[in-house]
């Protein structure tokens with residue numbers, strides 16, 4: 001019992017902790033919505049200048065309720081969401097899909113078979129949870145999937161969502177840049193005990209690929225004004241040189 005607790009507490013702290021700087025990436029038309037405390041799996045919701053409503057990721061336990069309340073803060077309802085952008089398809093980031101099934105689901109081509117349950121995620125926690133409780137869905141044909149296979153720009157009037165491929169944590173991991181906020185998914189993590197770094201090893205399919213992706217990502221981001229970088233678990237930081245050094249260490 002004592003040994004189990006010894007492992008359980010650090011694991012919980014590693015995964016959890018408070019959100020950091022979320023209010024700094026919010027506004028009247030943008031809202032960061034944590035789900036599944038203490039995981040804080042993030043849904044980022046925005047209404048664009050031309051009135052489209054999109055979300056990045058779909059959270060975990062309680063996602064449907066969180067989505068409804070979080071969207072209300074920007075004057076929107078789940079059925080208004082036209083576009084979903086997935087950083088990746090681990091089950092703690094896709095749970096709310098049933099609430100926005102009318103939307104276009106954008107993701108990297110390499111993530112599609114993982115999202116649709118046609119291929120199992122390679123990391124051990126995903127394999128264990130899939131064996132224990134099955135796939136979270138959706139299944140092929142249940143939502144409109146719009147894959148992309150290179151860095152891609154999505155235009156919404158004067159606003160843009162820029163997608164950057166960062167394979168490693170999963171085969172199709174993607175980071176999205178919107179109005180100076182980079183939503184990096186789990187490609188960047190912030191364990192309680194080490195601070196910012198690449199995706200956490202136990203949950204990551206290919207660590208070497210993940211590290212190479214991040215080095216390339218920061219180079220590809222140079223032309224853009226990136227004000228904040230947020231992990232998929234609700235922690236945001238300024239992407240200064242010190243931050244980048246820590247992530248790439």
Ligand SMILES: [Zn+2]
Pocket residue numbers: 088090169186203
């Ligand atoms: Zn993940």
